[in-house]
Amino acid sequence: xxxxxxxxxxxxxxxxxxxxxxxxxxxxxxxxxxxxxxxxxxxxxxxxxxxxxxxxxxxxxxxxxxxxxxxxxxxxxxxxxxxxxxxxxxxxxxxxxxxxxxxxxxxxxxxxxxxxxxxxxxxxxxxxxxxxxxxxxxxxxxxxxxxxxxxxxxxxxxxxxxxxxxxxxxxxxxxxxxxxxxxxxxxxxxxxxxxxxxxxxxxxxxxxxxxxxxxxxxxxxxxxxxxxxxxxxxxxxxxxxxxxxxxxxxxxxxxxxxxxxxxxxxxxxxxxxxxxxxxxxxxxxxxxxxxxxxxxxxxxxxxxxxxxxxxxxxxxx
Amino acid sequence: xxxxxxxxxxxxxxxxxxxxxxxxxxxxxxxxxxxxxxxxxxxxxxxxxxxxxxxxxxxxxxxxxxxxxxxxxxxxxxxxxxxxxxxxxxxxxxxxxxxxxxxxxxxxxxxxxxxxxxxxxxxxxxxxxxxxxxxxxxxxxxxxxxxxxxxxxxxxxxxxxxxxxxxxxxxxxxxxxxxxxxxxxxxxxxxxxxxxxxxxxxxxxxxxxxxxxxxxxxxxxxxxxxxxxxxxxxxxxxxxxxxxxxxxxxxxxxxxxxxxxxxxxxxxxxxxxxxxxxxxxxxxxxxxxxxxxxxxxxxxxxxxxxxxxxxxxxxxxxxxxxxxxxxxxxxxxxxxxxxxxxxxxxxxxx
Numbered sequence: 001x002x003x004x005x006x007x008x009x010x011x012x013x014x015x016x017x018x019x020x021x022x023x024x025x026x027x028x029x030x031x032x033x034x035x036x037x038x039x040x041x042x043x044x045x046x047x048x049x050x051x052x053x054x055x056x057x058x059x060x061x062x063x064x065x066x067x068x069x070x071x072x073x074x075x076x077x078x079x080x081x082x083x084x085x086x087x088x089x090x091x092x093x094x095x096x097x098x099x100x101x102x103x104x105x106x107x108x109x110x111x112x113x114x115x116x117x118x119x120x121x122x123x124x125x126x127x128x129x130x131x132x133x134x135x136x137x138x139x140x141x142x143x144x145x146x147x148x149x150x151x152x153x154x155x156x157x158x159x160x161x162x163x164x165x166x167x168x169x170x171x172x173x174x175x176x177x178x179x180x181x182x183x184x185x186x187x188x189x190x191x192x193x194x195x196x197x198x199x200x201x202x203x204x205x206x207x208x209x210x211x212x213x214x215x216x217x218x219x220x221x222x223x224x225x226x227x228x229x230x231x232x233x234x235x236x237x238x239x240x241x242x243x244x245x246x247x248x249x250x251x252x253x254x255x256x257x258x259x260x261x262x263x264x265x266x267x268x269x270x271x272x273x274x275x276x277x278x279x280x281x282x283x284x285x286x287x288x289x290x291x292x293x294x295x296x297x298x299x300x301x302x303x304x305x306x307x308x309x310x311x312x313x314x315x316x317x
Numbered sequence: 318x319x320x321x322x323x324x325x326x327x328x329x330x331x332x333x334x335x336x337x338x339x340x341x342x343x344x345x346x347x348x349x350x351x352x353x354x355x356x357x358x359x360x361x362x363x364x365x366x367x368x369x370x371x372x373x374x375x376x377x378x379x380x381x382x383x384x385x386x387x388x389x390x391x392x393x394x395x396x397x398x399x400x401x402x403x404x405x406x407x408x409x410x411x412x413x414x415x416x417x418x419x420x421x422x423x424x425x426x427x428x429x430x431x432x433x434x435x436x437x438x439x440x441x442x443x444x445x446x447x448x449x450x451x452x453x454x455x456x457x458x459x460x461x462x463x464x465x466x467x468x469x470x471x472x473x474x475x476x477x478x479x480x481x482x483x484x485x486x487x488x489x490x491x492x493x494x495x496x497x498x499x500x501x502x503x504x505x506x507x508x509x510x511x512x513x514x515x516x517x518x519x520x521x522x523x524x525x526x527x528x529x530x531x532x533x534x535x536x537x538x539x540x541x542x543x544x545x546x547x548x549x550x551x552x553x554x555x556x557x558x559x560x561x562x563x564x565x566x567x568x569x570x571x572x573x574x575x576x577x578x579x580x581x582x583x584x585x586x587x588x589x590x591x592x593x594x595x596x597x598x599x600x601x602x603x604x605x606x607x608x609x610x611x612x613x614x615x616x617x618x619x620x621x622x623x624x625x626x627x628x629x630x631x632x633x634x635x636x637x638x639x640x641x642x643x644x645x646x647x648x649x650x651x652x653x654x655x656x657x658x659x660x661x662x663x664x665x666x667x
Contacts, residue, residue, distance in 0.1 A: 205402035208369050213416035213467075214390040223415070227406040310406045310447040 054284035061278040072285035082286060085264040089293075092180055092265060093244045099184040100240055101233075104191025109225075111192070112199045122193070129189035137253030140182040144168035144254070172262035175255055179263055183250055187243070191236055198232035199225070231311065238301030245293060266290050318502055319380035319470040320345045321366065327374035328361055328527075335361060336527045338375065343520075346501045348494075352514040353524035353550075359507045360475055362524070366505060367396050367473055379470055395464035396473040399480065401456045403448040403463075409435075410444040413462045434465040437496070454485045461496065472497075474506040478513065490516055511551050515539070523547050540655070545664040548593045548657060554621065557599075557631040559592045560661065568592045568658070572627025574606060579653035585667055593657035596621070599633040605650030610641050624649065 021027055055072055059065030076082045111122055128136065143150055145168075152165040168178045202225065210220045248267040251257065257264035257272055264272065266286055274283020321343040328336040336358045343349045351359040364370040366377060368389030377384050384392050395416075403412050410431055411418075417427045435441050438458040448456055457477060464472055474493070478486045494517050497504055508514055514521045515535045523530045523538065523546070530550075531543040542548035548556050561570035563585050568576040576592060608624035608631070615621075615638070622633045624647065633649060641647050658667040 203400070203402065205398050205400055206404060208367075208389075209396070209398060209402040209404075209463075210415075211369070211389045212367060212394065212396050213463075214419045216390070219419060223419075224404065230406075310449065 051284050052288055054281050055288040056285075057281045059280040059284075061275075061280055065281055068281075072282050073289070076282070076285060076289065081261045081264065082269065084262065085266050085269040085286075086289075088176065088263060089245060089265045089267075089290075091176065092183065092247070093241060096180050096183045096187060096244050097237070097240055099180070100187040100191045100244075101237065103184070104188045105195055107188065107192040108195035108199055109221075111196050122196070125192055126189045128186050129193075133186070133249040134253050136186060137182070137250050140178075140250075141169075141254050144178050146170060169255055170259055172259060175259060175263045179251055179254060182254065183244060183247060186250065187240060190243075191240060194232065194236045195229065198229050202228045235301065238297060241297045241300075242294065245297065246290070318345050320347075320378075321471060321503060321505065322378040323362070323366070323375070324378070325375040326362070326365065326372060326377060328358070328365060328370065329373045334373075334527065336365075336373075339524075339527075339529055341522055341529065341532065343503060343505065346503055348497050348504045348506065348517060348519045349522060350506045350508060350514040350518035350520070351522045351524055352508055352511055353530075355509055356526075357524040358527040359509075359524045363396075363473055363475055363505060363507045366471070367394055368392050393467075393469050394471045394473055395467045395469040396475065397457075397460045397464055397477045399476040401448075401460040401480075403456060403459055405448050408445050408447055409440060409451070409459050409462075412448070412459055413466045415463070416467050430466045430468075431462075434462045437465065437499070438462050438492075453481050454489060457481065457489055458492075461493070465496075465500070470503065472502050472504040474504065476508055477506075478508070479510075486513075493517065512553060515551065521551075523550060525550075541666070542593075542657065543666055545591060545593075545659045548659065552595060554596050554632045554634070556593045556595050556657070559594075559629060559631075561590065561592060563588050563590050563658065563667075570627045570629065572629055574627030576606070576651065576656075577653050578658065579656050581658050581667055585658075588667070589661035590667060591659040591661055591664075593659060594631070594651045595655070596632040596634040598652040598655050599631065599635075599649050600652065601635060601637060601647060602650035603648050605648040607646050608649050610639075610643050610645050610647055612643060613639055613641070615639075622647075 022031075054065075056067055056069060057065035058068050058071070107125065111118065111125070115121060142148060146152075146165060149165065149168060151168075152162075155162045156165060167174060169175045206224050206228075207220055210224050215223060246267055247265060248271065251263060251265050252268050252271070255263045257268050261269075266289065270283045270286035270290075272283075273279050273286060277283070321341075323339055323341040323343075325338045325340060326336060327334065327338055339358075339362060341349070351362060353359050361370055365372050366379075368384065368387065372385050379392060379394070404415065407415065413431045413434060414427045417430065431444070432441075435444055438461060440455070440458055440462055443451065443455060443459075448459065451459065457480075460477070477493070478489050481489060490513060493506075497517075506513075506517065518535055520533065521535050521538055522532045525546050531538055531547045538547060538551050542551060542556075545558065549558060559568070559570045559576070561568055561576075563569075563578070563581065564575070565586055566575060568578045568590070570576065570592070576594075578592065606626060608626040610622060611625050611630060612623040613620065614623075620635050620637070620639050622635060622639055624631055624633060626649070639647070659665065660667055
């Protein structure tokens with residue numbers, strides 16, 4: 001076997017400094033990262049840094065402030081409205097998250113069965129999530145209106161269970177529960193669709209094996225579905241908590257923190273104090289006070305996202 | 318342990334009938350293999366025994382009890398799935414103990430049974446591992462362990478070896494057979510691999526298009542196939558089948574070659590038929606028929622030769638080593654005591 005060794009012409013690139021530089025792997029990595037890093041610096045790090053800086057100053061709109069240390073935070077500690085907003089945020093996040101997960105998981109389990117018009121139902125489920133928040137807030141505003149509320153109309157005029165219309169947004173507790181209900185409604189689709197995706201990755205053979213092993217429906221859920229769903233459940237839970245904790249639009253559009261500041265969340269109070277109120281420093285301090293809570297939630301996700309022992313190793317099914 | 322009776326069982330999905338009245342009697346402690354090409358209904362039948370598919374017609378009995386409407390968990394059967402279906406979030410020990418834990422068996426009894434099963438299957442050192450950390454063969458053993466721990470009436474295997482590589486498959490085949498000889502639990506095993514069926518079964522059920530083509534001991538099926546399908550399906554390399562007509566002086570193929578044939582009914586002369594000759598029943602004979610060598614595949618212990626005779630290719634297996642080269646002519650003759658004749662129209666054995 002012989003191959004004719006033909007004379008090949010080789011083209012040499014001019015070895016100037018630019019070619020050599022671009023051949024350097026570290027430099028190339030730096031160059032490719034630069035646009036992303038610049039975007040992050042300008043639009044994420046700078047505003048965050050500025051916010052944290054403002055929290056330690058007495059800046060007002062139209063007047064640059066001075067560094068005042070922890071004065072904003074110490075005064076907030078005495079501020080009943082701020083303390084209420086912290087409790088409201090915790091209540092709002094806690095109850096709404098439990099509601100979203102209970103209903104979302106239930107919906108996901110239902111949709112995982114063979115139902116007629118399954119794909120249509122799945123599409124419908126997403127509606128609350130894809131509607132712009134302000135639009136659904138306005139709809140809820142009407143649902144909760146003291147005079148035109150459809151809920152009051154049904155309870156009073158149709159069913160006759162009550163004699164007076166409910167003042168959904170005029171009483172502090174009624175307003176809190178109303179907002180939680182609206183937030184839950186909006187959050188269910190995200191949970192349901194994510195968990196449904198998780199459910200569909202569970203092999204049907206596992207359920208058959210469990211059935212033959214003698215497990216009833218509840219035991220199959222408890223010993224097969226739930227543990228297999230845990231990894232995705234943890235991720236979805238973290239995201240849901242973060243979204244709910246930082247929620248602003250729904251509350252601001254429906255109650256603006258009222259009545260008498262009783263439904264303010266930390267996010268709405270920060271805006272209220274900082275922009276309409278003009279106290280930029282104080283508003284920033286409220287926003288900064290959310291960071292420890294968010295870090296906690298992120299830490300939770302870090303440990304939840306860590307691969308469990310049973311997920312490790314090679315998957316050669 | 319129990320016997321299993323399948324009587325006139327049918328399965329239909331909507332208007333499509335996939336199993337058309339199957340009758341199989343499985344004796345207590347027997348190892349029965351359902352074999353057939355894909356789509357023949359063998360897996361569906363197995364899943365009906367397990368209770369994972371409902372029965373459209375007929376009756377299945379496990380022991381004395383009709384189980385048509387008994388839910389799977391009350392049938393006292395254990396199944397090994399093709400993809401093993403091990404619970405990925407449980408260790409090997411927990412996988413095997415799961416059914417007993419559900420039954421709230423005492424912990425000492427669970428440990429004893431799990432350890433015993435692990436001992437039988439050589440899983441002692443793997444009890445704390447998760448399925449992902451195991452090789453294919455080890456997972457297969459855990460799946461069997463899970464079945465053994467149950468000590469069920471019947472073992473069901475659904476193509477358990479098809480995800481393993483060739484060498485491991487041969488090894489596991491022996492292990493499963495050995496396990497059955499040791500435990501003597503009634504076993505129904507589904508496979509599409511006729512070698513698995515031949516080597517492991519007490520009784521083979523050959524299925525095709527939702528019916529049973531033939532049922533019997535492996536060598537019975539091999540020696541006396543009831544029809545063309547079974548003749549072609551059982552045996553590797555498969556039987557040579559020649560179309561032609563039975564004459565007074567032998568069997569005349571479409572290519573005009575006259576093959577000597579063994580005993581056949583006297584009234585079958587001039588009948589259109591198919592002659593079946595297994596590769597190992599063709600032998601070299603200087604006074605035999607001339608055949609042109611096409612391919613020679615020496616295997617060491619024997620030699621597989623493809624020859625062309627009367628325009629048709631035939632596979633032969635000779636114990637002798639062949640010196641002929643492709644293109645040369647050799648003389649061959651069938652052992653007429655073991656040739657098979659099938660009716661061309663009905664495919665039935667003559």
